[in-house]
Amino acid sequence: MRTYKIILSASLLTMGLLVTSACTDSALLDVKPRTAADSQTALTTPDGIDAAINGIYDRLQSVVLYGRDMLAVSEALGDNAQFTNKSGRLANENRNIANNTFGTATSAGGSWQTAYFAINQANLILDNIGSVPFAVADTARRNTFLGQAYFLRALLYHDLSRIYSYEPGMEIALQDRGGVPLLLVGVADQSKITLPSRPAVADVYKQIYADLQSAIGVFSRSTASNPSAPAYGNLQATNALFSRVALYRKDYANVVKYATAAIGGSIKLSDNASYVGGWRAPRQPESLFEVQFATVSENIGVNTSLQTTYTTLVRVGDRNATGGFGDLVPTTAFINDLEAEKSATGAVLDIRRQLYELGTAGRGPAFIECTKFLGKNGTINLDNVPVIRVSELFLNRAEANYYLGNAADALADLNIIRVRSGLPARTATELAGVALLNEIMRQKRLEFGFEGHRWFDLKRTGQNVVKATAQGGGLVYTDFRILANIPVNELSTNKNVKQNFGY
Structure with missing residues (x-):
């Protein structure tokens, strides 16, 4: 960069x-x-x-x-x-x-x-x-x-x-x-x-x-x-x-x-x-300032990157491939708050709920995980940080x-x-x-x-x-x-x- x-x-x-x-x-x-x-x-x-x-x-x-x-x-x-x-x-x-x-x-x-x-x-x-x-x-x-x-x-x-x-x-x-x-x-x-x-x-x-x-x-x-x-x-x-x-x-x-x-x-x-x-x-389109990680040499890696910290997923919707550890996941109260407002048919209205999904079982029990960071530059564990x-x-x-x-x-x-x-x-x-x-x-x-x-x-x-x-x-x-x-x-x-x- x-x-x-x-x-x-x-x-x-x-x-x-x-x-x-x-x-x-x-x-x-x-x-x-x-x-x-x-x-x-x-x-x-x-x-x-x-x-x-x-x-x-x-x-x-x-x-x-x-x-x-x-x-x-x-x-x-x-x-x-x-x-x-x-x-x-x-x-x-x-x-x-x-x-x-x-x-x-x-x-x-x-x-x-x-x-x-x-x-x-x-x-x-x-x-x-x-x-x-x-x-x-x-x-x-x-x-x-x-x-x-x-x-x-x-x-x-x-x-x-x-x-x-x-x-x-x-x-x-x-x-x-x-x-x-x-x-x-x-x-x-x-x-x-x-x-x-x-x-x-x-x-x-x-x-x-x-x-x-x-x-x-x-x-x-x-x-x-x-x-x-x-x-x-x-x-x-x-x-x-x-x-x-x-x-x-x-x-x-x-x-x-x-x-x-x-x-x-x-x-x-x-x-x-x-x-x-x-x-x-x-890059996050709303970012006014973000810390950018652009090269493979800047990759923090599978132990401590934000991707591995927050999710086991490698790609959205793919529970067959395990990447990180998912060390830190949303509490039930946090997810419930995201789901609190629903339509007449019971659908969750808040689109931000889509940024949290069930992770893999590759490292233990599956949890709902944050997917805001998923290797934006095409490389696992390499994310720009808003x-x-x-x-x-x-x-x-x-x-x-x-x-x-x-x-x-x-x-x-x-x-x-x-x-x-x-x-x-x-x-x-x-x-x-x-x-x-x-x-x-x-x-x-x-x-x-x-x-x-x-x-x-x-x-x-x-x-x-x-x-x-x-x-x-x-x-x-x-x-x-x-x-x-x-x-x-x-x-x-x-x-x-x-x-x-x-x-």
Whole structure:
């Protein structure tokens, strides 16, 4: 997919991680290209910047980020899914056992370390791009690189914040240890190492806002509003991400503002006839930004890809061929909710139910499984992963308008998603007061099932997680396990970082 791929190994110094080894191994300070990009051109030429940007997208493919965990672990922690124990994976996460969340059970640094590596790469690009000699004709290209660096840093800091911190206004006072450390200058050598403490959550969101505003500013100066969607950060995706971040911040006026801006972009909501088929297309047609896996070498494989995690099926409707493990499947309650609205003849109205079907018995008892990920590029376990879809914008705006007291506007956006999904529009009489909010949240759950939203939606709204006893019984919002544990190697090298309460 990408012309250049490069790993800036200096990012191993980020947050003081591996400081001891980094200080004794000068090789860690070298730029090591993975393809034809020469290390001498790294961060000093337009092509070098291009290669470094692509390196960040490669980081996002990691199993502990969007290769799996940002979606599957989120689903395991929440109430949409149950583990099958066919491979043993995600069982502890589904039971909400402490220290089993977002890669920390299987990876030394999990999502924390990988995200900070990527943030450092963005920092290095932002530190150096001002001295790179772009030709006048390449001004738009430079602006696009800048926009992507700001967009990616904002995305990564928001992901870190919602994993490891409370949302603004939702802190448990006696348990709150702050937000995630902010590093805004690249670590290119030992002299740049800093060991910051955890700022207030509000300060993290202030920085995310600043990055998104910077990204919008430079993307807006490009010759096209959406030239690289959905494989790369772009203006429409940045507006959409801003609406998401503002929703977490309870900044409802800005949710409406930026969702509306993104809805006006070139990528549109799918219609009823094309929605299900869109999940079988080379890319999800609603994707404003997705992490793309294009080559066989990028295949995460049969143990931890999203396809193997969610289904045993190789193809839709073929129960004779077993591919993956189907480690995480919908709960009965989730399927019942999808089937709740029926026609006069008893037919299920919600077309999204078609994305869940009975798997094979090749690895044990068959379950109804999620089939949103089935090797879109023609190769098993190789899927593009939507990070932001257009559907989210209507539901973000609906929720924000509800809290702003604009019930009619909230209902209008809700009905857009309901009708697209094959459900009848509801009236203001049917959905008055809190019933409207409940239906908005219900549609979010059904629309984004197995895309990693549900856990974070429960967390940002302070709701308890209710599960069957076999899944551990769930969590009350005040339970310390609502926040992930910061990796031990980070705490051992940066004494200024406080571990989350309870660990």
